[in-house]
Amino acid sequence: xxxxxxxxxxxxxxxxxxxxxxxxxxxxxxxxxxxxxxxxxxxxxxxxxxxxxxxxxxxxxxxxxxxxxxxxxxxxxxxxxxxxxxxxxxxxxxxxxxxxxxxxxxxxxxxxxxxxxxxxxxxxxxxxxxxxxxxxxxxxxxxxxxxxxxxxxxxxxxxxxxxxxxxxxxxxxxxxxxxxxxxxxxxxxxxxxxxxxxxxxxxxxxxxxxxxxx
Numbered sequence: 001x002x003x004x005x006x007x008x009x010x011x012x013x014x015x016x017x018x019x020x021x022x023x024x025x026x027x028x029x030x031x032x033x034x035x036x037x038x039x040x041x042x043x044x045x046x047x048x049x050x051x052x053x054x055x056x057x058x059x060x061x062x063x064x065x066x067x068x069x070x071x072x073x074x075x076x077x078x079x080x081x082x083x084x085x086x087x088x089x090x091x092x093x094x095x096x097x098x099x100x101x102x103x104x105x106x107x108x109x110x111x112x113x114x115x116x117x118x119x120x121x122x123x124x125x126x127x128x129x130x131x132x133x134x135x136x137x138x139x140x141x142x143x144x145x146x147x148x149x150x151x152x153x154x155x156x157x158x159x160x161x162x163x164x165x166x167x168x169x170x171x172x173x174x175x176x177x178x179x180x181x182x183x184x185x186x187x188x189x190x191x192x193x194x195x196x197x198x199x200x201x202x203x204x205x206x207x208x209x210x211x212x213x214x
Contacts, residue, residue, distance in 0.1 A: 001203055001213065005037070010176050013054045016047070018162065018177050023203040024195040025211070029139045031193040033186050035206050036162050036177075038133050042074050051176065052081030055159045056089055058174040059129075064156045065092045067126035068101040072144060073133035073208025075161075076104055082131065082159070094127065101126070105147065113147040124152035133208045135163040135173060136187045140208075142168060 001021055010016035019037040026032075041047045055078075059066065066086055071079040083100035087093070093100055101122040105113045115123060128148055135141050141158060145168070148155060155171055163175035164187060179185040190196065204211040 008177065008181055010054070011181070012057070012176060013050060015050050016041075016054065016176060018181070020182055021203075024193075024200050025204055025206045026190075026202050027136060027206055029137045030187045031190055031195065031202075032136060032188070032206075033184065033195075034182055035204065035211055036134055036182070038161055039210065041161060042077060042133065045077070048077040049081045051078050051161060052085050054176055055082055055131075055174070056085040058157060058159060059086060059091055060089055065094055065127040066100055066129055066156055067093050067095050068103060068122050068153070069129045069131055070123070070144070070148065070153075071102060071104045071131050072140070075131050075133055076102065078161075079131050082129075105144075113143060115147075115151055120151055123148060126153055127156045128153040129156055130158045132158070132160045133162070135160050135165055135175075138165045138168045138173075141165075141173070145169060145171070 001023060004021050006020050008018045008020060021035040021037060022033060025035045041051060069079045069083055079102045083102050087100060103119055103122050105115055108114055130144055132141060145155060158171050158173045160173055160175040162177040163173045164179045165173055167173060202214050204213045
C-alpha cells in the first residue's frame with residue numbers, strides 16, 4: 001500500500017506536501033478512495049510550523065478574538081504553533097494572561113466527546129478555533145461543534161489540513177487542501193460504495209490518527 005504514495009504540494013505554500021494513497025478505505029462514517037497520510041505533518045516540528053504559518057492567514061485579516069484552540073486528530077503540535085503565530089500576529093485574546101489555550105477533548109466509552117472539569121473553563125465563554133486534520137463528510141466537525149456549544153464555547157473558525165466540505169452549519173471550513181487538490185477524491189456511504197459492489201476488499205480502516213490494514 002505504501003508503494004502507491006502520491007505527493008501533492010499545497011497551492012498556498014509549496015513547502016507543505018500532502019501524501020495520499022489511492023485505494024479502498026473505510027472511515028467511521030464513509031468509504032473513500034484515498035487515504036491522506038498526515039503523520040509527518042502532525043509530528044515533525046518544521047512541517048507543523050509551516051502549516052500553522054499558513055493557517056494564520058485565515059485570521060490575519062479579521063477582527064476575531066481567539067482564546068482557545070481545540071485540537072482534534074492529534075493536531076496538538078500544529079495547534080501550539082498556531083497559537084504562537086496568532087499571538088505574534090496581534091490576534092487578541094480575552095484571557096486574563098493574554099495567551100491562548102491549546103487543548104484536546106476526551107472521548108468516553110460510548111465515543112461521546114467530553115471535557116473534564118479542569119479543562120472546561122478553557123471553553124466556557126471563550127472564543128474558540130476548532131482545528132482538525134481532515135474532514136470528509138463533516139459529521140465529526142458537527143459533533144465537535146455541538147460539544148463546544150454545550151460547554152459554552154463560541155466558534156471563531158474551523159481550520160483543517162484537508163477538507164472535502166466548505167461549510168457546515170453556517171461555519172466556513174478553511175483548509176490548506178481540498179478535494180480539488182486530490183484527483184477524483186470521492187466519499188461514499190457504505191451502501192453506495194462502488195468498491196464494495198465490485199467485491200474489492202478494503203485496504204485499511206482509517207481515521208485522524210492513521211490506518212490499520214485489513
